[in-house]
Amino acid sequence: MGGDESLPNPHDRFIRHFLAEIDHVRELITWQLPTAVVDELDLTSIQPAKQSFVNKTLRENLSDLVFNVRLAHDAGEAMVVLLFEHKSAPDEMTPFQVLRYMVEISQERHRNGQPLCCVIPIILYHGPQPWHVARSIQELIDVPAPLKPYIPQFSLPLIDLSQCSDEELRGKSIFLATMTLLKYIKRDELAEQLPGVLSLYRQLLPPATALESLEVVLRYLVNGTDRITREDLSALVAKTLQHQGTSLMPTIAEQWLEEGREQGELIGKIQAFQAVLGRETSQRDELTKLSTAELKRIVDELTSAIEENRSR
Numbered sequence: 001m002g003g004d005e006s007l008p009n010p011h012d013r014f015i016r017h018f019l020a021e022i023d024h025v026r027e028l029i030t031w032q033l034p035t036a037v038v039d040e041l042d043l044t045s046i047q048p049a050k051q052s053f054v055n056k057t058l059r060e061n062l063s064d065l066v067f068n069v070r071l072a073h074d075a076g077e078a079m080v081v082l083l084f085e086h087k088s089a090p091d092e093m094t095p096f097q098v099l100r101y102m103v104e105i106s107q108e109r110h111r112n113g114q115p116l117c118c119v120i121p122i123i124l125y126h127g128p129q130p131w132h133v134a135r136s137i138q139e140l141i142d143v144p145a146p147l148k149p150y151i152p153q154f155s156l157p158l159i160d161l162s163q164c165s166d167e168e169l170r171g172k173s174i175f176l177a178t179m180t181l182l183k184y185i186k187r188d189e190l191a192e193q194l195p196g197v198l199s200l201y202r203q204l205l206p207p208a209t210a211l212e213s214l215e216v217v218l219r220y221l222v223n224g225t226d227r228i229t230r231e232d233l234s235a236l237v238a239k240t241l242q243h244q245g246t247s248l249m250p251t252i253a254e255q256w257l258e259e260g261r262e263q264g265e266l267i268g269k270i271q272a273f274q275a276v277l278g279r280e281t282s283q284r285d286e287l288t289k290l291s292t293a294e295l296k297r298i299v300d301e302l303t304s305a306i307e308e309n310r311s312r
Contacts, residue, residue: 009088009224010219010220010223010224011086011088011126011185011220011224012086013220014182014216014217014220014224015065015084015086015124016065017216018178019065019084022046022047023175024174024175024178025046025067025082025084026043026046027173027175028084028122028124028159028175029041029043029046029082029122030043031159031175032122032157032159033120033122033157037120039072040071040072040073041069041070041071041072041080042069042070042071042072043069045068045069045070046067046068046069046082047067047068047069048066048067048068049066049067049068049081065083065084065085065086066081066082066083066084066105067081067082067084068080068081068082069081069082080117080118080119080120081105081117081118081119081120082119082120082121082122083098083101083102083105083119083120083121083122084122084124085097085098085101085121085122085123085124086123086124086125086126087123087124087125087126087127088125088126088127088186089127090125090127090129090131090132090133091133092133092134092140093134093140094123094133094134094135094156095134095135095136095137095139095140095156096137096140098121098123098154098156099137099152099154101119101121102119102121102154105119106119120157121154121156121157122157122159123156123157123158123159124159124161124182125158125159125160125161125162126161126162126182126183126185126186127162127186128162128186128187129162130160130162130163131158131160131162135156135158136153136154136155136156137151137152137153137154138151138153161179161182161183162183164179164183166180169183172200172203172204173200173204174200174201174204174205176200177197177200177201177204180193180196180197181193181197181217181220184227185220185221185224185225185227186225186227187227188227190225190227190228191227191228191232191236194221194228194233194236194240195236195239195240198214198217198236198237198240199240201213201214201217202214202240218233218237221233223291229285229288230263230288231264231288262292263288263292263295266292266295266296266298266299267284267287267288267295269299269302270282270287270295270298270299270302271284271287273299273302273303273305273306274302276306277302277305277306277309
């Protein structure tokens with residue numbers, strides 16, 4: 001799983017990492033869509049779409065994760081484009097965003113001399129509260145019944161992880177472990193779920209890429225939630241790995257513990273320098289949410305302020 005720091009938030013980056021594995025895309029499709037729909041798709045043919053179908057403005061609201069897949073019973077070139085959009089908070093304009101996306105895809109295919117095709121949108125939602133807003137254009141436009149035929153109609157499949165039971169997410173699968181992580185990333189129960197999730201990642205990730213993949217997961221946990229501190233996460237990881245009796249996870253734990261120590265020193269300096277300058281002292285809980293680079297920048301600014309005061 002690779003990185004893309006240009007994406008607007010850690011949730012989008014993590015989803016892109018996850019869906020870079022085509023097997024995960026297949027599992028998501030099979031898990032979400034009705035059997036009759038899945039039977040019409042050749043899941044062995046799934047591949048990322050080469051084109052970017054959205055302009056800059058639209059990309060601010062969409063993760064631009066599009067995959068091509070051939071039809072299972074069609075010998076021609078017909079394809080289905082699967083649209084994956086990730087949401088961490090209910091957004092009533094999602095159906096309209098998806099409609100714009102579908103039009104962009106059709107326009108691009110038309111410009112390239114390709115026939116128009118079916119677009120299947122799948123919304124992956126992992127906010128702590130159930131999705132309670134519109135799932136169709138019809139819900140957004142309130143008109144008398146005789147006018148409803150003039151409103152675009154399409155179904156918006158929604159994976160609402162807040163409504164998925166732990167039983168549904170239980171199983172030895174990287175896919176299910178990731179769905180569990182997404183379900184609890186904004187919940188107080190996150191710390192209770194992490195040992196099982198991390199153990200599954202450790203058991204199931206291919207050895208050649210396990211270290212890199214686990215680092216992606218840990219960085220997501222640090223940047224994507226306020227339900228667990230970096231110090232608590234480091235301790236939890238070290239404890240979980242000690243139980244596993246392996247050398248891989250402790251290596252990661254040591255890296256993060258070292259980074260945690262560096263952050264602790266920077267936070268101590270910030271609070272001390274603020275006291276020297278007579279400024280309000282920042283709360284440690286707030287400072288722990290900042291990256292190492294941001295903490296260093298604050299230390300540099302405070303150091304400059306102290307030196308400036310001395311020179312007066």
